[in-house]
Amino acid sequence: MALDGYYIDDLEEGMSAVFGKTITDADILMFAGVSGDTNPVHLNEEFAAGTAFQGRIAHGMLTASLISTVLGTKLPGPGCIYLGQSLKFLAPVRAGETVRAEVTIKAIDRERRRVTLETVCKVGGKNVLEGEALVMVPRRPA
Known part of the structure; x- marks a missing residue:
């Protein structure tokens, strides 16, 4: 099987990539089913209307x-x-909103094959989630 991703030696600090998706009611329902998280703030409009999120x-x-x-x-x-x-x-994300997930390489440890990335999710240009990821990246086969 061919590897279509980057090898550790191909990466540079500052490289970035993006994925966008419009979140649907079906996505929320399926995620609840897969994860088991049936908190009514996600599934019950009447309940959620009475929360700080108002829906x-x-x-x-x-x-x-x-x-x-x-x-x-x-x-x-x-x-x-x-x-x-x-x-x-x-900030909350609601059905019908498009989330733009962005990752940017912050640091590379080539010896240990570790890459640290800044991670951000945005809706309409506003950050709704921020964080940092650590991944291990393969070396190019000899």
Whole structure:
């Protein structure tokens, strides 16, 4: 199987990649089913209307999962292994909104094959999630 991602020696600080997705009601329902997180703030409009959010919101981890999409498919891409992620949730995401997940390489440890990336999710140019990821990236085969 060919590796379509980057090898550790191909990466440079400042490289970045993006993935965008419009979150749908179906995404929220399916995420609840897969994760088991059936908190009514995600699923019940009447309940959610009485919260600080004044309506249903997407799961924070659904939004965060878009970062995994960028890492695993674009930068560094196929072959990288997720080692860690910090997350700070700044604002809710609602069905119908388009989330733009962005990752940017901050540091590279070529000897240990570790890459640290800044991770941000935005809706309409506003940060809704910020964090940092650590991934392991393969070396080019000899």
